[in-house]
Amino acid sequence: MAAVSKRSVMTLYSGQTCPLSHRIRFVLAEKGITADIVPVSGDNKPEELLDLNPYGTVPTLVDRDLALYGTKIIAEYLDERFPHPPLMPVDPVSRAKARLVLYRIEKDWYGPLDRLIEGGETDAEGARKALIESLTASNELFANMPYFLSEDLSIMDCAVAPLLWRLPHYGIELPEQAQAVLDYAERIFALDSFQRSLTDAERVMRP
Structure with a gap:
């Protein structure tokens, strides 16, 4: 999956069948955010993932020097960082x-x-x-x-x-x-x- 309308240096560590990772990929696609998707499966976790996230879980999002984990945290961050189209209410x-x-x-x-x-x-x-x-x-x-x-x-x-x-x-x-x-x-x-x-x-x- 690769959205194309907004430039980004983001990387998403994503499970291939993980519903939580799918939620973030859906947010990225809906907002047109380009991100490098690093597939993660089972126990075959990239070494750098454990450096970025002490739990080694997916999804994990890296935006420059910021590493985020926790699906709701990532989703809300993306909505605030790229406010159009908005996915959360304003008030x-x-x-x-x-x-x-x-x-x-x-x-x-x-x-x-x-x-x-x-x-x-x-x-x-x-x-x-x-x-x-x-x-x-x-x-x-x-x-x-x-x-x-x-x-x-x-x-x-x-x-x-x-x-x-x-x-x-x-x-x-x-x-x-x-x-x-x-x-x-x-x-x-x-x-x-x-x-x-x-x-x-x-x-x-x-x-």
Whole structure:
């Protein structure tokens, strides 16, 4: 993935199937920020990554002398460093509400996804059920606006879309009662910026 409309000396250490890394690649693509993408997989971590980030985790972003880790920290930094198009609201109250929504996305949706990725088969079945039930119960949140709780694409979409992209890969099929979620997903997946955010390994996660 390489966006082309804004120059940058940034480097992103990115997992090839990591949903958190995918979130940052989506932000980069949506904002048209050029960054060198360094693929990181499993235990095969570049030596310099451990020098930049004591946890050795991805995503890790390097912007000149600044090294950042933590998905939300990186996303908000990019939004402030490259303010157009804005992905976070301008006023403090709306920003706080957006952060609260992101917190719930992490807890209610990424929590079960993490269990699917890292847990055993017994735990995975419970995680699938929890994720299906939670997304289905949230169907109305996807129904009223073109983007997630917004008229414009936001930081919340950058968090939700990578998760929805991975559902078939982890054996999750949403029911008819979640039709608005499915319709939303197809709209986001069709965006040029989302398509450019995908790695080759992520492209094969969906039929």
